[in-house]
Amino acid sequence: MARKILIIDDEEDIREVAALSLESVSGWEVVTASSGAQGLARAMEHKPDAILLDVMMPGMDGPTTFRELRKNPATARIPVLLLTAKVQSTDQRRFADLGVEAVLFKPFDPLTLSAQIAGILGWS
């Protein structure tokens, strides 16, 4: 059965490359959202197997979106992987302390992104 991934990122180019990568390399179903608020609604609607969540977004940022996902019993157990272009160690520690499954870094390799996610989540 194909996995379903929700990508929440305000940058259209990143959404499209990540979607292409996950759909083409692994045949996963991809749902996208361009904001934290839209992501919360899509998570409720689609019940994805995992969420790839950008950190820096206007309005509701990634950490706030993550906390909202955790507050809602319908989405609280969905694994969340943060996606960030921040490379400073203080940022990395702060993100890891949120309780997400993992922190992935931009830029990512479109050819290996799905393998990276599958490895983290223990998907065979």
Add this chain to the structure above:
Amino acid sequence: MDSNPISKPEISAAIDKLWTKFLPEIRERVAVLEAAAAGFEANTLTITQQEEASSAAHKLAGTLGTFGLTRGTVLARELELMYAEDSGPDAAMGAKLTSITAELKGIVEERK
């Protein structure tokens, strides 16, 4: 993995198409950096311009490597850090800002 419906060359070709699609947006971000570097050299850089430059550099840092331009990501990160300083780039950094931005532009324009 569930399946492998598309070959590696096909994925690369699809990524190339996305590059073409998003190149105007990427060029706009580079233009923001060029304007900021020029503003800094002319001592007219505003706080808003500085923030826009930091944001544009951040986005380029995340995007360029995904399209295979790893050097572009390195340069964009360097610019992001320079513009992210509360006090703005160091006064001695004007020429460096301009040269890094020019190299970044060249990398973007050279990608096929």
